[in-house]
Amino acid sequence: MDPAATQTVLVFVFCLCGLQEAAPPQLGRCSGGLCFFQHSVDFGGAQRSCVNSSGRLVESGSEDQMEFSSLLAGSSGRFWLRSAEGANCTAASVRGGEVVAAAVPCRDKLDGFACHYNPAVMCGSLSGDAQYTLSMAAHFQLLGSDSFPPGTVARVGVAQHLDSKHLCYGGWFRAPWSCEVFRGGCEHDCDSNTHTCTCPTTHALHQDGFSCVPKSQLDGCEDGFEHAEDGWSCEDVDECEEDTCTAEGEECVNLPGGYQCTCAHGFAEDDGTCVNTSICKTCEQRCSKVGGAYRCECVEGFTVAPEDPTKCRQQCPGRVCPARCIHDPELEEKNMQQCTCPEGYIVDISNRTASCVDIDECESQDMCDHMCENTFGNYRCACEDGFQLVRGDRCVPLVAQDEDSSGSPPPPGHPPHAPGSLQPAVLPAYIRTGSILGITVFLVLCVVLLVCLVQSLTRRCGSLDLTSIKHPDMDIFYLQQVSTETYKRLSFDRQSRTDSLRL
Known part of the structure; x- marks a missing residue:
């Protein structure tokens, strides 16, 4: 806030601090930059009231007077205006919606006055249920207003206990505000050092x-x-921090001094319970309440798909039923239609009529080990005496089934063991464990013997004397690099030695 505005606030504050808020309230109404106050006062009092609240009297013959006329709609009486010349006191006489300016003695007390304010210093309405009051020459209660002049105090909440209190001056300031203005909005007193409210010792x-x-x-x-x-x-106390609402579909809402259990999103209250209704948004055909819960249902001729409870698939009650077709005149002329049938049925078009005919799976291929029985849209297998049905299509002898220690049919892809099977018997666990232990001990002994043998050979080779096996005439040659002359000399010496031995 700039220094000029601060000075204006101080002047405005000192003019208001002496007013009694407990005085009986008068009525006022504001719109835009104009305010109309209904209060018996002379011209001087009306003029001071406008000035003390940072405004001025509405001037006679101005555009403000035209707006003032609309602000007085439904009212009657005489109200002070400011004369352009300032020589005489002027009043606006309102009768039957018409406003006529007239000169009256300044000492007379009229029914009210109107003030003009700079729209920049006006405040808008606060959210919530608020009561607006303005103290000038009297205590005014502003009703039906969309803007409020400086000095207006807004009280939000019920009369027994207010949630907050605000002061308007170029904007709303929440209590406690500056202690120099209405004691900071404090109920008892205001500490000017800390700008906080204080209370009596009790x-x-x-x-x-x-x-x-x-x-x-x-x-x-x-x-x-x-x-x-x-x-x-x-x-x-926030009761919702604990598991307070535990029923399905409930959520907790904390309230002052208590709590309330309500239905969460996607649930609706029905007979005192929260029922899940979100599934109804995904149902292909229709949704209904069954046993206290909503679920998808299908119309006649359809049944709920087992793989998806929100979908419906066509169902035939007998061997033949009408097909569901998308009629196309061009296709019908060619004796063809876009028709569909349930699983296990085939479309049959005869006499320009499409029907669904059951497929006899038992005739088309071998579906079962022993016996096959066709059903509408499906089939089922059966076994001869002495056999038991496994996996819906395999027949296993009862003896082999009894020998199965698990007592359950073999998993898919593994045929049951028939009597006289060439498969080797399964060894008991303790035999398998003993065999592994014996093989391990044997391998360890072999390794130990191999290590001992290697150490013995090493010691013997270290003490071996080659001189005992050396022949007197045995020459031991050593490889060395020689030249051509050396090679010839050595060859000559070797030949001479050989000749001497022969002699």
């Missing part, structure tokens, strides 16, 4: 920050409340 400050409550009322909290951290005030 009272405590309410959690709203501006009202006081007797401490005697805070000694014991009512049901649904508990002592706050300050030790003397009470605060609401």
Whole structure:
């Protein structure tokens, strides 16, 4: 806020602080930048009231007077206006919706006055149920207004306990505000150092920050409340933090001093219980309530699909039933139709009529081991005496079935063991364990013997003397790099030695 605006606020505040809010309220109404106040006052009092609230009297013959006329709709009497010349006091006489300006003595008390305000300093309506009051020469209650002049105090909540209090001056300020303005909105007093509200010693400050409550009322909290951290005030208990509403489809809503169980999204209350209705949005045909719950149903000629309870599939009650067709005149001329039948039926068009005829699966292929019985849209298998049906189509001898320790049919892809089977018998667990242990011990002994043998051979090879097996005439040659001359010399020496031996 700029310094000029701050100075205006201080002047405005000092003019209002001496007013008594307890005075009987008068009526007022504001719209846009104009306010009409119904109060018996002379010209000087009307002019001071407008100035003290940062406004001015509506001038006679101006556009404001035209808007003032609409603001006075339904009213009658004489109301103060400001004359352009300022020499005489002017009043607006209202009779039957017509407004006529007339000169009257300034000392007379008329029925009210109208003030013009800068729209920039006006405040709009607060959300919620609020009561707006303005203290000028009198205490005015503003009803049916869409804008409010500076100094208006808005009280939000019920009369017994207000939720909040606000002051208008270029915007709404929540209590406690500055202590210089209506004691900061405090119910008792305001601390100018901390700009907080204070209470008498017998009272405590309410959690709203501006009202006081007797401490005697805070000694014991009512049901649904508990002592706050300050030790003397009470605060609401949130019962919804615990598992309070446990029925299916319920959710908890916390309330001051209590709670309420309501139906969650996708559920609706029915006979005191929350019933799931979300499935009805996905039903292909229709939805109905059965046994306290909603579920999808199908019309006649259809049944609920086992793989999806929200879908319906066609059903035939006998061997032949009408097919469901999408009629197309062009296709019908060719004796063809786009028709469908349930699973296990085939479309048969005869005499330009499409029907669904049951397929005899027992004739088309081998469906069962022993006996096959055709049914409408399906088939079932049966076994001869001495056999038991397994997996719906296999027949297993009862003896083999009894020898099965599990007592359950073999899994898919594994045929049952018939009597006299060449498959080897399964060894008991303890025999398999003993065999593995014996093989392990044998392998360990073999490794130990192999290690001992290697160590013995190593010791013997280390003490072997090659001189004992060396022949006197045995030459031991060593490889070395020689030149061509050396090679010839050595070859000559070797030949000479050989000749001497022969002699």
